[in-house]
Amino acid sequence: MKKTLALILVGLLAVSFVFAAGSGEAAPAKAAGPVKITFWHSMGGVNGEAIAAMVNEFNTINEGKIEVTYEYQGTYDEGFAKLQASGGNYPCDIMQVYDIGTRYMIDSGWVLPMQTYIEKDKWDINQIEPNIAAYYTVDGTLYSMPFNSSTPLLYYNKTAFEEAGITKVPTNFDEIYEAAAKLRVMNADGSVKRYGFGMGNYGWFFEQWMGKQGLHYVNNNNGRGEQYATAVAFDSNGGGLAIAKVWDKVLKEGIAPYLNIGNNDAKAAFISGNIAMTLESTAALKSLLLNIGDRFEVGVGYFPNINKDDKGGVSVGGGSLWMLNTKDTRREDATWEFVKFMISPEQQAKWNAQTGYFPITVAAAETETFKKNIAEYPQFQVAIDQLHDTAPQYAGALLSIFPEARNVVESYIARLANRTIDAKGAVDGMARDINKALAEYNLVNY
Amino acid sequence: MRITTVQRRKLQNAGRFVLNIPLMLVILIPLLYTFSISVMPPDEIYNNHLIPTSVKFTNYVQAFTNPYYNFPRMILNSFVVSTTVMLGQMVTCSLAAFAFSFLEFKGKNLLFLAVLATMMVPGEVTIIANYLTMMRWGWLDSYRALIFPFLTSAMGVFLLRQYYLTFAKELYEAAKLDGCSNLRFLGSIVVPLSRPALGALGAYVFLNTWNQYMWPLLVTNSRNYRTVQIGISMLYDIDAVSLGLMMAGVVIVIVPSLSIFVFMNKQLINGLMSGAVKG
Numbered sequence: 194m195k196k197t198l199a200l201i202l203v204g205l206l207a208v209s210f211v212f213a214a215g216s217g218e219a220a221p222a223k224a225a226g227p228v229k230i231t232f233w234h235s236m237g238g239v240n241g242e243a244i245a246a247m248v249n250e251f252n253t254i255n256e257g258k259i260e261v262t263y264e265y266q267g268t269y270d271e272g273f274a275k276l277q278a279s280g281g282n283y284p285c286d287i288m289q290v291y292d293i294g295t296r297y298m299i300d301s302g303w304v305l306p307m308q309t310y311i312e313k314d315k316w317d318i319n320q321i322e323p324n325i326a327a328y329y330t331v332d333g334t335l336y337s338m339p340f341n342s343s344t345p346l347l348y349y350n351k352t353a354f355e356e357a358g359i360t361k362v363p364t365n366f367d368e369i370y371e372a373a374a375k376l377r378v379m380n381a382d383g384s385v386k387r388y389g390f391g392m393g394n395y396g397w398f399f400e401q402w403m404g405k406q407g408l409h410y411v412n413n414n415n416g417r418g419e420q421y422a423t424a425v426a427f428d429s430n431g432g433g434l435a436i437a438k439v440w441d442k443v444l445k446e447g448i449a450p451y452l453n454i455g456n457n458d459a460k461a462a463f464i465s466g467n468i469a470m471t472l473e474s475t476a477a478l479k480s481l482l483l484n485i486g487d488r489f490e491v492g493v494g495y496f497p498n499i500n501k502d503d504k505g506g507v508s509v510g511g512g513s514l515w516m517l518n519t520k521d522t523r524r525e526d527a528t529w530e531f532v533k534f535m536i537s538p539e540q541q542a543k544w545n546a547q548t549g550y551f552p553i554t555v556a557a558a559e560t561e562t563f564k565k566n567i568a569e570y571p572q573f574q575v576a577i578d579q580l581h582d583t584a585p586q587y588a589g590a591l592l593s594i595f596p597e598a599r600n601v602v603e604s605y606i607a608r609l610a611n612r613t614i615d616a617k618g619a620v621d622g623m624a625r626d627i628n629k630a631l632a633e634y635n636l637v638n639y
Numbered sequence: 640m641r642i643t644t645v646q647r648r649k650l651q652n653a654g655r656f657v658l659n660i661p662l663m664l665v666i667l668i669p670l671l672y673t674f675s676i677s678v679m680p681p682d683e684i685y686n687n688h689l690i691p692t693s694v695k696f697t698n699y700v701q702a703f704t705n706p707y708y709n710f711p712r713m714i715l716n717s718f719v720v721s722t723t724v725m726l727g728q729m730v731t732c733s734l735a736a737f738a739f740s741f742l743e744f745k746g747k748n749l750l751f752l753a754v755l756a757t758m759m760v761p762g763e764v765t766i767i768a769n770y771l772t773m774m775r776w777g778w779l780d781s782y783r784a785l786i787f788p789f790l791t792s793a794m795g796v797f798l799l800r801q802y803y804l805t806f807a808k809e810l811y812e813a814a815k816l817d818g819c820s821n822l823r824f825l826g827s828i829v830v831p832l833s834r835p836a837l838g839a840l841g842a843y844v845f846l847n848t849w850n851q852y853m854w855p856l857l858v859t860n861s862r863n864y865r866t867v868q869i870g871i872s873m874l875y876d877i878d879a880v881s882l883g884l885m886m887a888g889v890v891i892v893i894v895p896s897l898s899i900f901v902f903m904n905k906q907l908i909n910g911l912m913s914g915a916v917k918g
Contacts, residue, residue, distance in 0.1 A: 236876060241707065268872070343878065460880065461685055484685055485682060486682025549878065
């Protein structure tokens, strides 16, 4: 027994060293051969497969010149945390970071703004959809290249709408309350069989509603001014309270069930037909349709306004591509070539068709791939219209501690749902916690 | 009418079954449902179906054969890493535990307390520091980075020491009188007698390593060294959820760890019995 154990152990250690030794060969080669660059991304499932296909195509076209390795780094949060831990060492050449990591990335100093190469290469920036580019533009500099962009939408059960005789898609919460009352179906015992409406407790929506009201989330021109944000603005401009009151009303009056933090439960409830309307990203359209099958028809509408007379617009969420300042010109040039390929109209049309993210390049709309996709999924046209109907000034806030702020917002909405706090208290609590975290961050980093 | 011993035993067995079957179902239902989802057509998943109307294994084929996911390689990686860590801990922990229980030396208690104190430090605290160390050594993206930080554990030392303390001191003294070296005593007397404890430690360490997520995600980059738990997260996307595929991944990942557990279970029982006879 002892001998076999020892043998196995020695054997395994030997095996591990052999494999470990093998890893040395994979290290980036010197000047000879193709330029090797590394691309960190956070796309799983079919979206990850789409990334792989695009990178492989790029490698085939550029064989012998550039070789891109794509490496999946977990969710946005995990990949971002990994970069934060190792960023100063430039572990990759290009990285996909989520929207709310933008301010941190700019402040980090590890980044080479896309604007640098756009000017060097005289690349026409107007090729990018302006309302998407606006989010990633600070002080006239486009820092990162938008890549997978989405906006939230109202999804509704068209079949249920027809049964209830509703013809107008709700555009604000007053209309949602009205429609939800008609859509609600009760069981014989008085419990609710189907709610008219339901939404996940997702911090992203809170940010979107600030923009929809045309108000700022943080001070200093929404964190986009000459100075970084120093405090939240949603408490003093009343925008936060308006949103919290909607949450309060929806839950207290039983218009919608509480569907937990994040969006997974809301998605499941909508797919299974337990809620007739929900809020969800444009990028979820395909997976929703796939999972619903032919049980009911899905319609989409604009993301609803908080108040009837809101004049603002939605901003994009999702991720963008950040070039790291590796100071190796050969690799940076190669990275720029790769970026240009990834946002080329053909690739963006393919990307859009496979994932449901917006094509960020205007010219993608002219491609056959895009036209075919929109014919197959006419709902997507609503998403495009909504994007065109917004304006760059509603691009949304930039905040260094956005991931944390989002958690704070969600946790206070959760307390609102538990009735341990009222709408006013929730907003005050959010403002207090976010301001505290922000003050600490600013003290340490600026 | 009198009940014979055989009949009584049969009745007892029947009673056990009656009690255990519902319990087993409660424990197994999440697993069975996971499996059921993984073979369901996608439009049935959210439709309150427990049992699929038609069974399809496309999700498994997809996870196994799609080179993007590369599951066979990840399973191999997890096996290599988990087994090495398990055996490594069994060796280092039994050596340390032997010293802490049988040997007498200055500062023994203090040293043992120091070892125990490391248990109070959550792994999350040291993860970044360890990562930076690995990076500086150039060990990122290798089996070394996955294995070396876990080759010993305070928990293992503590567990085995407590077990060794139950051994009669005379056993050690008698062996010493007969000229037995410390290592030989450990190898031919202590280890065979402590198979239940070693087996428990092994199973625990194997499963822990198998289930690791954050550390492998940090220290590996290429798909050649990624482990199975990362494989599951690769199947997930926030905007494009494909539950069937994910559940297929979960089932693929559970099967090897379950089988190891079953295998270890047998070891455990064997160990217990041999201990009982010899003791």
